[in-house]
Amino acid sequence: GQNIDQPTEMTATEGAIVQINCTYQTSGFNGLFWYQQHAGEAPTFLSYNVLDGLEEKGRFSSFLSRSKGYSYLLLKELQMKDSASYLCAPMDSNYQLIWGAGTKLIIKP
Amino acid sequence: NAGVTQTPKFRVLKTGQSMTLLCAQDMNHEYMYWYRQDPGMGLRLIHYSVGEGTTAKGEVPDGYNVSRLKKQNFLLGLESAAPSQTSVYFCASRGQGVTGELFFGEGSRLTVL
Numbered sequence: 025g026q027n028i029d030q031p032t033e034m035t036a037t038e039g040a041i042v043q044i045n046c047t048y049q050t051s052g053f054n055g056l057f058w059y060q061q062h063a064g065e066a067p068t069f070l071s072y073n074v075l076d077g078l079e080e081k082g083r084f085s086s087f088l089s090r091s092k093g094y095s096y097l098l099l100k101e102l103q104m105k106d107s108a109s110y111l112c113a114p115m116d117s118n119y120q121l122i123w124g125a126g127t128k129l130i131i132k133p
Numbered sequence: 134n135a136g137v138t139q140t141p142k143f144r145v146l147k148t149g150q151s152m153t154l155l156c157a158q159d160m161n162h163e164y165m166y167w168y169r170q171d172p173g174m175g176l177r178l179i180h181y182s183v184g185e186g187t188t189a190k191g192e193v194p195d196g197y198n199v200s201r202l203k204k205q206n207f208l209l210g211l212e213s214a215a216p217s218q219t220s221v222y223f224c225a226s227r228g229q230g231v232t233g234e235l236f237f238g239e240g241s242r243l244t245v246l
Contacts, residue, residue: 057234057235059235067176067223067235067237113175123168125175126175
């Protein structure tokens with residue numbers, strides 16, 4: 025079957041760095057997406073990885089290891105507005121996204 | 134630029150009533166999707182469309198029907214609502230290219246009593 029595993033909740037301090045891990049098992053693989061979702065709002069796109077390695081985009085970076093079925097999202101210089109849920113979503117062989125339940129990130133001053 | 138627009142944003146139904154959710158996108162996207170999101174669970178795909186006039190079942194299609202008569206619109210229908218269909222529904226679209234990012238509507242919160 026297809027399965028996504030990411031922590032339910034994480035807490036971090038403003039200005040710090042946090043890493044949100046995601047492990048996955050899918051039928052085939054066509055890349056992995058990370059989305060951000062603030063409470064009561066729609067998900068918004070953060071990153072897409074299809075090759076192994078680290079992709080950096082400003083304060084956010086995303087890493088992929090296809091052989092390990094593993095990805096992480098790294099958030100630097102945390103701001104209060106980063107309090108949100110972060111959704112890991114690998115794409116299977118049918119080009120459908122398989123969504124994790126999300127990691128709720130709480131930022132404390 | 135409106136992007137993806139869903140109507141209505143909120144709706145309360147009684148068991149057995151019917152309703153239609155409308156999704157409209159102005160980005161000329163081929164692919165459109167209907168998801169539901171429930172607490173503690175990931176987004177689950179209900180139905181999707183890869184172009185005007187086409188629809189396909191997703192992971193949880195039972196109790197829902199869809200139509201894509203015009204490229205810009207994707208309708209989700211509930212013929213006989215059940216309390217298990219209480220959820221937040223999101224429509225999304227993707228441009229040509231199956232690995233492109235999804236653009237989501239604001240969501241429609243449906244409660245079935």
